[in-house]
Amino acid sequence: MDKEKQQPKAPGVCVPWEEKLKELPPIVSREDLVKQTWQNIDGLAYVCAWHLVLSF
Amino acid sequence: MSKSKEQLYTERLKRYTTAMRNGKPDRVPIRPFAAEFICNHSGYTCQEVTQDYQLAFEATRKCCLDYEWDATVPNMVYLWGAIPQAVGLRYYQVPGVGLDPKTAFNYLEPGEEHSFMRADEYDEFIADPTAFLFNVWLPRVSGDVIAPGKPNTYRNNLAFFKAGLSELSYFMAFGTQVAQMRTECGTPSAICGMLKAPLDVLADKFRGYIGLCEDLMVQPEKVKAACEAMMPHLLHLAIGSADPTKTLPLGFWMHRTCVPFISQEHFDKIHWPTLRPMVEELWRRGHQTLFYAEGVWNAHLDTFAELPEQSIIFHIDRTDPIAAHRALHHKFALSGGVPNYLLAFGKPQQVRDYCKKLIDEVGHDGGYIMDAAAIMQNDTTVENMKAMTEFTCEYGVY
Numbered sequence: 282m283d284k285e286k287q288q289p290k291a292p293g294v295c296v297p298w299e300e301k302l303k304e305l306p307p308i309v310s311r312e313d314l315v316k317q318t319w320q321n322i323d324g325l326a327y328v329c330a331w332h333l334v335l336s337f
Numbered sequence: 338m339s340k341s342k343e344q345l346y347t348e349r350l351k352r353y354t355t356a357m358r359n360g361k362p363d364r365v366p367i368r369p370f371a372a373e374f375i376c377n378h379s380g381y382t383c384q385e386v387t388q389d390y391q392l393a394f395e396a397t398r399k400c401c402l403d404y405e406w407d408a409t410v411p412n413m414v415y416l417w418g419a420i421p422q423a424v425g426l427r428y429y430q431v432p433g434v435g436l437d438p439k440t441a442f443n444y445l446e447p448g449e450e451h452s453f454m455r456a457d458e459y460d461e462f463i464a465d466p467t468a469f470l471f472n473v474w475l476p477r478v479s480g481d482v483i484a485p486g487k488p489n490t491y492r493n494n495l496a497f498f499k500a501g502l503s504e505l506s507y508f509m510a511f512g513t514q515v516a517q518m519r520t521e522c523g524t525p526s527a528i529c530g531m532l533k534a535p536l537d538v539l540a541d542k543f544r545g546y547i548g549l550c551e552d553l554m555v556q557p558e559k560v561k562a563a564c565e566a567m568m569p570h571l572l573h574l575a576i577g578s579a580d581p582t583k584t585l586p587l588g589f590w591m592h593r594t595c596v597p598f599i600s601q602e603h604f605d606k607i608h609w610p611t612l613r614p615m616v617e618e619l620w621r622r623g624h625q626t627l628f629y630a631e632g633v634w635n636a637h638l639d640t641f642a643e644l645p646e647q648s649i650i651f652h653i654d655r656t657d658p659i660a661a662h663r664a665l666h667h668k669f670a671l672s673g674g675v676p677n678y679l680l681a682f683g684k685p686q687q688v689r690d691y692c693k694k695l696i697d698e699v700g701h702d703g704g705y706i707m708d709a710a711a712i713m714q715n716d717t718t719v720e721n722m723k724a725m726t727e728f729t730c731e732y733g734v735y
Contacts, residue, residue, distance in 0.1 A: 289465040289566075292573030300533050329504050330470050331574055333478075334542050335533055337429075 293324045345523030349407040353525060353706070357625060357650050357668045363705025365696055365733030366407035367726055368527050368672065368706050370629075372414050372724065373441045373715040375400055383441050383715060384433035388418040388517075390507060396513045400711035401522035403728045408527040410588075411514045413712055416442050417507050425481035425492070430659070441714045446545050453477045454543035456552060459559035462543070463566045474543070528627055530578035530587040535564035535571060536599070537595035538594045546593055553603050564611035572615045581622045586625035586650055589616075596636040609640060620639045620648035627672075630654055631711060654710040662699045671699055672706035673726060680709055681716035685724035692728045700733070701705060707733065 290297065298316050300306075308315055338346070355362040373383050379396035386393040390643070393414045401409060421429040430436050430443040447453070453474055454462060462469045476484035481496040483489055518524045533541075539560065540549040552560050579587050594608045616626050627650045630642065634656045641651060646668040653661050653674040661671055674695050679688055692707065699705050707729040709717070 290467040292569045293577075294466060295471070297512075323700075326501070326503075327467065328577065329501050329572065330467070330475070331570060332504060333424065333500070334474070334538060335418075335531055335574060337355065337416060337426070 293327050294320075295323050295326045295330070298323075339361055341522075342523035345405075346519050346525060347635065348527045349523065353408045353621075356704060356706050357586060357670050358717045359666070359668070359704035360408050365700050365729050366730045368408040369404075369406055369722070369725075370410055370413050370527070370708060370712045371397070371400055371568060371717075371722075372712040374717045375414065375719070376439075376715045377404065377719050378722075379469055379672060382432065382438045383414075384431075384438035386414050386441055387416060387432055390417045390510060393417075394510070394517070397514075398518060398522055398524075401518055401524035402563065404722065405730070406524060406726065408525045410527050410621040411518060412509055414441075417503070418442075418610075419503045420500075420507070423503040424475075424496055425479040427478055439715065446541075449545055449548040449551070452543070452545045454548075456544070456548065456556070458561055459552075459556065462564045463559070464644075466566050466570055478512070478542075483618060491501050504672075526585060529580035529585040530575060530624075532587050532589040532615065532623040532626060533571060533574040534589075534594055535558070535567040535593065535730065536594045536608045537565055537590075538567060538571065540593055542613055546598070550599075550634050553599065553607070557607065558601070561607045561611070564607060568611055570619060575615065575619060576622065576624075579619065579622075583623040585604070586627040589626045589628050589649075590630060591630045591632075591634070595630075595632060595634045595689060598632075601636060604640075616644060616648060620645050625650060628652060628657055632656075635660055641665060642668060644668070650706070652708070658695060658699050666699075666704055670704040670706065673708040673710050675707070675709045677711050677713065677717065679708055680713060680721045680725070681718065683721060685720050688721045688724040689728040692725055693732060696729070696733055704734070 298319055301319055344480040352362040352364065352366045353368060356366050367403050374384055375393065375396035376386055378400050381392050381396055386396055390412060391447055392410045392720065397409065397412055416429065421431060432438050432440050432442060436443065458473065461473065469714050472485050475482045479496060483493040517525045518526065540546045544552060549560070575587055594604065596604060599608065600657070619626055625648060629652045631654050642664050650670045650672055651661060651665050652665060652672045658674045665671065675688065675691055679691055695707070707725065
């Protein structure tokens with residue numbers, strides 16, 4: 282909880298890539314691909330949660 | 338030789354977009370926001386179209402075919418019953434579950450003492466709205482989601498899978514529905530995407546209207562800060578849901594942020610400064626916003642007139658149509674205005690007379706789209722819908 286409260290999350294973000302990166306083993310190839318995949322699925326969770334507020 | 342669906346689609350889209358950009362098309366377009374009215378035309382109950390969105394889609398397409406509307410919303414019965422079930426949402430009453438199957442779903446706003454955000458929680462919300470959403474709001478609005486730190490449950494874990502999959506399933510289906518409206522009916526979608534004002538969101542889903550009113554008097558600076566904290570999120574969601582072709586406007590659902598729900602001072606100091614930049618940014622990116630102004634907005638027409646030309650379409654619910662035309666028509670198109678009570682309880686001739694008045698006074702030189710004042714539920718009669726549609730197609734020719 283304390284870690285989550287450190288910084289406000291940017292729009293489109295539930296868990297920032299920088300935070301996730303610290304939990305992963307060394308990325309030995311194409312970090313951009315891994316990052317993009319994380320951000321895409323993380324962004325879907327963001328949209329899902331916020332649309333409960335907005336749409337439903 | 339009859340026109341193909343694609344020819345009809347092209348013709349109707351041109352008519353609709355010309356009017357939305359305040360131009361004069363070949364005739365006044367008709368664009369009903371038909372919600373549970375689709376039940377009256379299809380024979381389905383409110384329960385059936387709420388629980389099965391494919392039935393709602395099908396009933397909407399049937400209306401498109403039979404009435405030949407120029408545009409409509411792909412599913413104005415926007416709540417799919419699986420969503421509140423999946424998440425265990427407490428704030429909906431759906432038809433057939435504690436409610437007559439022929440009655441539209443209800444939104445249940447809790448009293449101030451049970452609001453989904455407490456008066457002393459603004460700082461936590463302002464610091465990180467997304468974290469507040471997951472950690473505080475979801476456990477309160479859901480009967481299944483457990484707050485962090487509390488013992489976990491099977492139903493909690495399940496709720497997130499079901500929420501994600503149900504939303505994904507529903508939203509993805511809209512693409513097919515829009516395509517079917519085009520190929521089977523020749524009817525364009527009326528809107529694409531969604532915007533809400535921070536102050537409305539705060540009242541609707543966090544503090545409740547009564548709680549918000551107290552906060553506006555006791556801690557207005559916190560209210561403004563909460564609205565400012567929400568702005569980047571609401572803008573992000575609006576941009577992400579907007580029409581990539583920049584043809585259709587975003588739907589902007591305006592609830593209780595006008596005088597007398599709030600004071601002019603709160604409108605000027607809190608609501609407008611946290612709404613205007615979003616509308617202007619959307620326009621800078623090429624997206625129009627449909628101001629679906631539920632209720633009476635007479636006090637704010639001159640303020641809206643400050644927005645860039647063509648950036649919005651102003652929808653008339655109970656705002657004075659003449660005043661709206663006088664204040665806004667030099668810059669923006671108008672829509673709506675046919676009273677829902679007339680569509681529910683009036684005679685077809687009364688509907689035709691009112692449509693004539695609107696076309697004569699508001700739509701005589703273009704920039705007007707015929708529609709009811711508010712979304713049409715199942716109190717709108719088939720005869721009156723037919724009268725509104727047919728009269729507009731006949732008398733609305735320029």
